[in-house]
Amino acid sequence: MTALAATAATSTGEAVQFWVLGTVAVxxxxxxxxxxxxxxxxxxxxxxxxxxALFYLANGAYFLGVVQIVVYxxxxxxxxxxxxxxxxxxxxxxxxxxxxxxxxxxALCGLGLGTLLIVGIGQVSVGGFNGLAAxxxxxxxxxxxxxxxxxxxxxxxxxxxxxxxxxVGATLLTHRERVxxxxxxxxxxxxxxxxxxxxxxxxxxxxxARHNAVDRPALxxxxxxxELSVSPTLRSRGQIREVSxxxxxxxxxxEQRTAEYQGRPTYPGPKDxxxxxxxxxxxxxxxxxxxxxxxxxxxAAGTEREEAAK
Amino acid sequence: xxxxxYVYLAALLFTIGAAGVLIRRNAIVVFMCIELMLNxxxxxxxxxxxxxxxxxxxxxxxxxxVVAAAEVVVGLAIIVMLYRARHSASVDDASLMKL
Numbered sequence: 001m002t003a004l005a006a007t008a009a010t011s012t013g014e015a016v017q018f019w020v021l022g023t024v025a026v027x028x029x030x031x032x033x034x035x036x037x038x039x040x041x042x043x044x045x046x047x048x049x050x051x052x053a054l055f056y057l058a059n060g061a062y063f064l065g066v067v068q069i070v071v072y073x074x075x076x077x078x079x080x081x082x083x084x085x086x087x088x089x090x091x092x093x094x095x096x097x098x099x100x101x102x103x104x105x106x107a108l109c110g111l112g113l114g115t116l117l118i119v120g121i122g123q124v125s126v127g128g129f130n131g132l133a134a135x136x137x138x139x140x141x142x143x144x145x146x147x148x149x150x151x152x153x154x155x156x157x158x159x160x161x162x163x164x165x166x167x168v169g170a171t172l173l174t175h176r177e178r179v180x181x182x183x184x185x186x187x188x189x190x191x192x193x194x195x196x197x198x199x200x201x202x203x204x205x206x207x208x209a210r211h212n213a214v215d216r217p218a219l220x221x222x223x224x225x226x227e228l229s230v231s232p233t234l235r236s237r238g239q240i241r242e243v244s245x246x247x248x249x250x251x252x253x254x255e256q257r258t259a260e261y262q263g264r265p266t267y268p269g270p271k272d273x274x275x276x277x278x279x280x281x282x283x284x285x286x287x288x289x290x291x292x293x294x295x296x297x298x299x300a301a302g303t304e305r306e307e308a309a310k
Numbered sequence: 311x312x313x314x315x316y317v318y319l320a321a322l323l324f325t326i327g328a329a330g331v332l333i334r335r336n337a338i339v340v341f342m343c344i345e346l347m348l349n350x351x352x353x354x355x356x357x358x359x360x361x362x363x364x365x366x367x368x369x370x371x372x373x374x375x376v377v378a379a380a381e382v383v384v385g386l387a388i389i390v391m392l393y394r395a396r397h398s399a400s401v402d403d404a405s406l407m408k409l
Contacts (some may be wrong), residue, residue, distance in 0.1 A: 015311040033330035110329025130363030164318040166380035173387040288335045
């Protein structure tokens with residue numbers, strides 16, 4: 001077991017491993033800091049942690065290497081991703097600076113700290129590795145356990161208490177007391193009628209002849225998009241795919257050709273609501289004047305036939 | 311290869327983490343950078359353990375991991391609570407006591 005790694009002498013293989021994996025670890029760290037999306041940062045950090053686990057294994061810390069993978073990349077990073085999911089994945093960092101020049105100052109401070117550390121380490125002279133051959137003689141885990149439960153047993157107990165307190169604290173912090181009682185369905189209905197906003201169900205999205213995706217707003221009879229038909233989440237993110245004006249124009253052209261073909265009056269295109277209301281009144285008067293004459297049915301089939309012919 | 315290389319690498323990662331804590335505004339990313347710093351410290355402890363030929367360094371690293379786990383649990387709970395209160399995870403928005 002100890003012959004595998006963590007010997008006093010370091011092999012060329014270990015040097016190669018160090019330089020290759022170390023580069024990747026630093027890149028992962030830089031990615032964590034520099035990438036704008038929090039999810040990308042989390043993935044970079046997970047990569048760095050896996051590489052650190054490999055370094056632990058190479059240094060004879062077999063138990064810690066496995067714990068690093070299980071606890072850090074397995075549990076802690078998943079917890080991070082879980083909270084990111086709760087808080088909103090799309091939440092990118094804002095580029096607005098509250099304090100002027102704070103970012104540059106921070107980068108400068110980081111650089112200063114880095115030089116200080118590197119120069120400080122450069123002053124130190126160390127020998128080679130002593131190696132863990134003697135310490136790991138009975139295996140890494142039994143050796144760690146015998147140390148943990150004798151020399152460090154008090155610290156171990158305290159850490160146990162800390163974990164318990166942390167678990168209780170987390171549940172206490174995220175627990176929400178319900179201040180008022182839940183509204184029943186009947187109370188909600190009464191409230192909605194009193195408020196007078198949107199009594200019937202909202203219109204369904206994408207009831208447009210060509211697109212039935214949820215991010216396409218339905219079209220009102222005059223061809224203008226119905227914003228209410230798209231989910232509020234998509235609306236607030238600005239992910240509504242507008243029925244483009246050229247598409248509306250194409251539709252109007254088809255309508256017009258159909259009308260010409262059948263000798264109907266031409267379709268005037270989308271109108272604003274005021275004009276529409278006015279027209280409805282005049283239409284009602286005309287209807288009364290015509291007195292029960294059967295109106296021409298809306299010929300949707302004609303449009304389709306025209307399209308198929310092309 | 312000298313054992314000091316591991317210490318250099320850990321110093322580099324620690325610096326990157328510290329700069330990240332100062333630069334980033336998203337509380338969750340700040341937290342991740344703190345994790346990076348803790349991990350860098352662990353790497354030095356493990357390297358020192360091998361350097362000196364005893365396992366005390368590994369025990370220290372083990373305790374650091376446990377404390378980091380407790381810290382993550384409480385910290386993320388605080389972030390979730392802050393997010394519920396002000397619908398943002400940006401550390402700039404928590405400025406209620408600013409003059």
